Each structure stands twice: as C-alpha cells, then as structure tokens.
Amino acid sequence: MIDVRDIKTRYSEIEKNIRDRYMNVDLKKIAEDMDKRSVLLSETEALRARRNETAQKMKGKLDPETRSALIEEGKAIKEELAKKEAELAEIDKVFQEEARTIPNYYSPEAPIGKEDKDNLAIKFYGEPMKFAFKAKDHVQLGEDLDILDFESGAKVSGQKFYYIKNKGVILQMALERYAMDIVLKHGFTPFITPDIAKEEILQGIGFNPRGAESNIYTLEGTGTCLVGTAEITLGGYYSGEIIDKKDLPIKMTGLSHCFRREAGGAGQYSKGLYRVHQFSKLEMFIYCLPEESDSFHKEILAIEEEIFQGLGIPYRIVDTATGDLGAPAYRKYDIEAWMPGRGDEGEYGEVTSTSNCTDYQARSLNIRYRDDDGKLKFVHMLNGTAMALSRAVVAVMENYQEEDGSIRIPEALVPYCGFDRIER
Numbered sequence: 294m295i296d297v298r299d300i301k302t303r304y305s306e307i308e309k310n311i312r313d314r315y316m317n318v319d320l321k322k323i324a325e326d327m328d329k330r331s332v333l334l335s336e337t338e339a340l341r342a343r344r345n346e347t348a349q350k351m352k353g354k355l356d357p358e359t360r361s362a363l364i365e366e367g368k369a370i371k372e373e374l375a376k377k378e379a380e381l382a383e384i385d386k387v388f389q390e391e392a393r394t395i396p397n398y399y400s401p402e403a404p405i406g407k408e409d410k411d412n413l414a415i416k417f418y419g420e421p422m423k424f425a426f427k428a429k430d431h432v433q434l435g436e437d438l439d440i441l442d443f444e445s446g447a448k449v450s451g452q453k454f455y456y457i458k459n460k461g462v463i464l465q466m467a468l469e470r471y472a473m474d475i476v477l478k479h480g481f482t483p484f485i486t487p488d489i490a491k492e493e494i495l496q497g498i499g500f501n502p503r504g505a506e507s508n509i510y511t512l513e514g515t516g517t518c519l520v521g522t523a524e525i526t527l528g529g530y531y532s533g534e535i536i537d538k539k540d541l542p543i544k545m546t547g548l549s550h551c552f553r554r555e556a557g558g559a560g561q562y563s564k565g566l567y568r569v570h571q572f573s574k575l576e577m578f579i580y581c582l583p584e585e586s587d588s589f590h591k592e593i594l595a596i597e598e599e600i601f602q603g604l605g606i607p608y609r610i611v612d613t614a615t616g617d618l619g620a621p622a623y624r625k626y627d628i629e630a631w632m633p634g635r636g637d638e639g640e641y642g643e644v645t646s647t648s649n650c651t652d653y654q655a656r657s658l659n660i661r662y663r664d665d666d667g668k669l670k671f672v673h674m675l676n677g678t679a680m681a682l683s684r685a686v687v688a689v690m691e692n693y694q695e696e697d698g699s700i701r702i703p704e705a706l707v708p709y710c711g712f713d714r715i716e717r
Contacts, residue, residue, distance in 0.1 A: 294657045300324055307395060313584050315395050315407045315616040323391045330388050333381040335438060340374040347686050361434045379441045393496065397653035399615050400624035406614030412627070418590030418598070421631045421639055422692050429698070430634030431690040432565040435461065437698050438715055443565065453555060453570045457686075460715045464689065464702070465573070465682050467709035469548070472575050472600050472680035479596055481546040481577060486526035488550050489517050494529035499621035499650070499655035510552050510601040523547030524676040527578035532658040537674060541662060542581035542589060546679060549574060565687070567642060572683040580660070583652065586673035590649040593677035594626050597645045603705045609641055622648040630688040647677030658703070 300323060311318045347367045355363070404413040415511035422428075435441025440461030446454040457465055477483060492502045492511070495518055501507045502518045510519040520526055527547045536543070551574050555563075566572075570697060577596065579589050594610070601608050613625040625648040652671035655661070661669045693701040699716040707713050 294653065295395050295397065296656065297327065297392050300327055300392075300395075306398075310398055313405055313615045314399065314618065314620075316394075316396055316620070317673075318394050318396075319391075320395070323388070323395065326384060326388045326391060330384045333377060333384060337374065337377045337381050340370055340377060340485060344374060344523045346372045351498070394620075396618075396620040397623050397651060399618060403618065403624050404612055404614045405481075407616040408614070409617050411614035412611040414609050414615060415612050415626075416610040417607075418602060419605070419631070421607050422633050424633065424694075424696070426696045427713075428633040428639065428691065429694060430565065430632075430668075431687045432634075434634075434690050434694055434698065434700065435565070437510060438700065438717060440464070440715060441566070451570075453568070455566065455569065460710075460712065461686070463710050463712075464706070464715070468680060468682055468685050468689070469573065469575060469707045470709050471603075471706055472685075473546070473548070475483045475600055475603070476546045476575065476577060476596060476679050479544070479592070481544040484523075484527065484545055484547040486520075486523045486547040486549045487594065488520055488552070490520050490525050490529060491516060492516050493631075494532060494658070494660055495525055497532060498525050498528045498654055499657075500525065501637070502624075508553050508555065512552060519552035521550040522551050522574060523554045523576035523675075524578060527576060528654055528657065528674060528676070531580065531592070531660045534660060535669065536580065536662045538582070538662045538664065541672065542579055542585060545578045547576045547578065549576070566683040567687055569683055571679060574681045575679040575681050577647075580672045581675070582662070583670070583673050586649050586675060589675055590624065590626075590647060593647040593675060594628075596679065597628050597647060597677060601628060601630060601688075603643070603646070604685075604689065605705075606692055606703075608644070613646075619648070621650040621653045622652070623651045624649050630684070630692075632687060632691050633694070634687075634691040642684065642687070644681060644688060645678035647675070649673070649675050669681065 307319055309318060310651050335532045347363055347370060351363055383539045404411060440459050442456040442458060446456050455713055495502045500509055502509045502511055509521055512518060527545050551572050554568060555568050555570060577593055580591050608628050611627045611629060613627060618625055625646055627643050628645040630644040631639060633639040635642060651673050654672040654674045662672055664670050689703060690700055692705060695701060700715045702710050
C-alpha cells in the first residue's frame with residue numbers, strides 16, 4: 294500500500310494515478326473515512342488521558358463523597374471509551390481495506406494506456422520463425438508426439454488441466470534446470486517454496502484472495518490460499534522483519550507450483566498450455582535499497598533475456614501500459630516470445646514479466662531496514678519470471694517443430710535432456 298499520509302499531501306497526484314490506471318477507487322470516500330478515523334483517534338486518546346487522570350486522583354486521600362463522584366466519573370469514561378474504541382476499530386478496519394485499493398504510483402516513463410494493446414514494444418530479438426510448411430500449434434504437436442494429454446487431464450481434473458508425458462517430462466525438467474543454472478550464476482539463492490500462503494500475505498503482496506475478480510483458489514475455512522506465483526511466498530519471507538542494511542540486496546529464486554482460477558480466460562490465445570489452472574514456475578525476487586531498485590529491475594530483465602536468447606527463441610520486450618500494470622507495480626516489462634502456432638501466421642505471447650513494486654508491498658508486509666541515519670525505512674521489492682515452464686514448453690515446441698512433426702531440442706537444452714529430438 295502507499296503511505297496513507299500521501300492521501301492528504303498528494304491527493305491530486307493519487308487521483309490522476311488512479312485515473313491513468315483506469316481503476317475504480319473512491320478516493321473521496323477514503324479521504325473522508327481517514328478524517329473520521331483521525332477524529333475518533335483524537336477523541337479516544339482524550340478519553341484515555343481522562344481515565345488515567347481520574348485513576349491518579351483515586352490514589353489520593355479523598356472524602357467519601359469525592360471518591361464516590363470519581364468512581365461514577367470513571368464508570369462513565371469507561372463506557373464512553375469502550376464505545377469510541379469500538380467505533381475506531383470499525384472505521385480503522387474499513388479505512389485499511391479502502392487504502393489497500395489505492396494502487397502504487399506508476400513510473401513517469403511508463404506508457405499511458407488502458408489495456409495490453411496499449412503496451413509499448415521497446416525491443417525485438419531474432420526474426421520470427423518462418424516455415425516452408427503450415428506450422429502446427431503445440432496442442433497438435435504434443436498430442437501427435439504423445440507428450441501432452443489434455444483429454445485425460447480434463448477427465449480427471451477438469452478443463453485447463455493436463456498431463457505431460459514421455460519426453461515432454463524431460464523437456465520441462467531440462468528447461469527448469471537450465472533456467473535455474475543461469476539465475477544461480479547471477480547470485481540468487483535457490484528456494485523451493487510452499488504452495489500455500491496465508492491470506493494476509495497475499496493481501497500484502499497485492500493479490501485479492503476473495504471475490505468474483507479473484508484469480509486465487511482459497512482453501513475454505515483455513516485462512517489460506519494456493520499461491521499463483523512464488524512471488525507471494527518469497528515476498529512474505531521477511532514479513533514483519535527488520536533487515537540489516539549490510540545484507541541488502543537479498544536475491545532469491547523460488548521454484549513452485551502455481552494455481553490460478555483464470556476466470557474468464559478463453560479464446561484461441563488461451564488454448565492448451567498457454568493459460569492453465571496449474572503450472573510450475575521459477576521466480577526471481579529481490580529486496581533492495583530504494584535507490585537501487587531501478588538498476589535491479591533492469592538486471593532481472595537482462596537475465597530473462599539471457600534465458601530466452603540462449604534458447605534461440607525470437608521475442609519482443611514490451612513496456613507495460615498504466616492500465617495493465619497491476620496495482621503493486623511501479624513499472625513492468627514483459628517478454629513476449631514468438632509462437633508460430635498462434636493464429637494463422639503466428640503471434641507473440643507473454644512468457645515472462647518483471648515488476649518493480651518499490652515500497653508498496655513492503656509497507657503492507659512491514660519489511661524495513663535501518664538506514665545509516667538510524668531511521669527505519671521500507672525496502673524496495675522486485676519480482677521477475679525466470680521461466681514459466683508451461684509457456685516455455687509452448688515456445689520451444691512451436692519454434693523448433695519440423696515438417697515431419699518432430700521437435701528439435703535447442704542446443705542449450707541437449708545436455709540437460711540427453712537427446713536432441715522428440716519424434717513420433
């Protein structure tokens with residue numbers, strides 16, 4: 294969340310930020326509730342002071358009439374204080390929930406726009422694959438080669454679940470270790486993270502665990518959810534802690550399963566492995582000093598590029614428009630890989646993203662460091678996809694398909710796979 298004091302000092306800027314993000318946030322009501330909370334807080338503190346003052350008077354030598362009057366006054370203060378504290382607790386809860394709906398400030402360099410079509414392509418790598426034959430999509434390739442089984446996945450678990458089989462399993466495991474080795478080379482500490490997190494951690498990271506718009510599976514009656522990304526569990530790792538400044542930056546990479554409801558995800562671009570309810574992902578996460586977050590954001594993006602360049606996959610980088618940023622993100626870059634099986638002639642599809650969330654998540658999770666001046670300050674937090682395994686499999690299968698229906702293995706993956714081709 295933002296610093297709530299900004300609601301008073303930066304009201305117009307916050308209002309514009311909400312407007313440019315095309316979000317529906319009632320900032321006027323939030324400001325009014327902040328004022329109500331402030332008044333109730335002052336009244337509560339005044340009553341507590343009167344209660345303490347009365348208690349002090351009771352310790353003196355008093356005549357019975359004065360003592361009786363003070364007892365009655367104490368009872369009245371106690372009743373009034375209990376009433377005010379209940380009102381304060383209620384308005385504070387409402388205000389905190391409302392304040393969390395205010396998005397992070399966006400970078401002045403981010404493109405202004407409503408949705409993904411307004412994202413700005415800032416770099417292209419490689420030439421899109423052109424074949425002398427009609428390219429197949431990964432669903433057809435996978436079923437023909439008996440490495441993907443969507444029909445059995447739907448029968449056993451429901452739509453958007455799947456089985457990976459035979460050499461497809463080895464391909465995914467090879468991609469996982471290939472990406473891990475590159476990330477470790479850049480100084481990240483590896484983790485295998487829990488697949489479940491408490492709702493307060495999800496809220497702190499900026500995910501909505503409940504409601505029709507939620508993309509999260511909640512575990513009813515437990516106060517926990519299945520995670521949609523290791524960003525949640527890596528970001529919650531230091532919640533409520535003060536990190537030694539000398540330990541920053543902290544660079545973590547987490548392998549986890551990811552579970553997403555994908556409500557409303559439909560159409561040809563959601564076909565097959567591209568948009569599913571369960572997949573595995575290797576995530577990068579960095580805690581750092583505020584003045585370092587821009588440079589670390591570029592570093593994460595460079596690592597993502599290194600991974601896909603090593604695979605020989607053509608891609609483009611897009612600078613995400615304000616309306617497509619997501620509430621916690623100050624700035625976000627996506628890598629979109631060329632997918633020859635998409636549509637009639639191929640299309641780009643997102644395979645990674647990286648976000649600089651500045652201190653937005655750290656404020657909600659209360660993650661701080663003590664600066665050289667002795668003051669406690671909030672760290673900056675960044676995340677980035679090293680590899681979403683399901684989408685990486687799509688990119689490799691479609692870009693390395695052969696006319697006979699086989700799939701060549703990228704040279705960088707051959708040592709990890711132990712074979713150089715998947716055939717019928």
